Amino acid sequence: MKPLHLSVNVDHIATLRQARGAPYPDPVEAAHVAETTGARGITVHLRGDRRHIQDSDVRRLRSTVRGKLNLEIAASDEMLGIALEVRPDQVTLVPERPDEVTTEGGLDVVRHPGPIRSAVRRLASADIAVSLFLDPDAEQLAALTTLDTEVIGFELNTDAYTRAVIRGDHGGDHPENDPGSIERELDKIREVAEQGAGQGLQVFAGHGLTTGNVGPVASLPQIEELNIGHWLVSRGAIVGLAQSVREMLDAMASARSE
Numbered sequence: 391m392k393p394l395h396l397s398v399n400v401d402h403i404a405t406l407r408q409a410r411g412a413p414y415p416d417p418v419e420a421a422h423v424a425e426t427t428g429a430r431g432i433t434v435h436l437r438g439d440r441r442h443i444q445d446s447d448v449r450r451l452r453s454t455v456r457g458k459l460n461l462e463i464a465a466s467d468e469m470l471g472i473a474l475e476v477r478p479d480q481v482t483l484v485p486e487r488p489d490e491v492t493t494e495g496g497l498d499v500v501r502h503p504g505p506i507r508s509a510v511r512r513l514a515s516a517d518i519a520v521s522l523f524l525d526p527d528a529e530q531l532a533a534l535t536t537l538d539t540e541v542i543g544f545e546l547n548t549d550a551y552t553r554a555v556i557r558g559d560h561g562g563d564h565p566e567n568d569p570g571s572i573e574r575e576l577d578k579i580r581e582v583a584e585q586g587a588g589q590g591l592q593v594f595a596g597h598g599l600t601t602g603n604v605g606p607v608a609s610l611p612q613i614e615e616l617n618i619g620h621w622l623v624s625r626g627a628i629v630g631l632a633q634s635v636r637e638m639l640d641a642m643a644s645a646r647s648e
């Protein structure tokens with residue numbers, strides 16, 4: 391069985407920073423904490439609207455991240471130019487809509503193979519490993535394998551599975567409750583993971599993963615890496631709050647004792 395690694399997505403550290411236009415919290419500092427705590431690598435998504443990660447963050451991460459730096463980008467000329475200049479260890483191509491809250495689905499390799507093929511070729515010819523973000527759909531994997539490019543693998547979108555867990559399969563009264571949906575979504579992930587790994591592709595997965603839902607995905611032996619961000623940053627804000635409150639109380643007390 392392949393070892394399972396964690397790539398920590400630090401986008402939402404930058405979301406907090408951008409919300410105030412402050413110099414903190416710094417995604418580079420967060421990346422250092424994540425790596426020294428056991429993450430194999432760091433992921434950031436440089437969006438066209440720069441809503442969280444900035445170009446300068448990607449450059450600073452390039453010179454500070456010791457493990458794998460995975461840059462998520464849309465296959466636009468602008469983003470490909472930045473990737474070719476900064477040279478992350480891996481690029482994950484994702485679809486991007488300007489008004490989406492977060493990445494809404496995988497790439498449609500079936501309908502748009504041309505631009506994806508040419509983006510992969512540009513990156514691969516510069517020796518940058520390329521992965522594609524895919525919904526767990528056998529047709530998308532089949533299209534990927536006929537692209538005739540040097541894709542190293544793909545990241546399976548776990549969004550539908552994690553939403554099924556939220557809706558609850560077990561007699562919950564959520565209006566969208568759909569018994570069996572968790573198993574159905576897991577079956578799709580399992581099937582495409584098995585097929586992809588069988589074809590020699592590396593299989594990654596991510597989106598919406600939490601400690602509460604990661605188990606069935608983490609147990610799939612074909613998956614080599616999970617890409618997790620929002621939950622880690624959210625949980626960090628809660629468990630880290632005790633430390634930051636102590637630091638502030640110390641600073642206030644020492645001001646009074648002077």
Ligand code: PXP
Pocket residue numbers: 399401435462482484492493523545595596597598599617618619620621
């Ligand atoms: N993988 C991809 C391609 C993503 O776009 C995202 C979200 O930025 C993630 C993984 C991580 O998802 P989450 O922040 O929900 O853990």
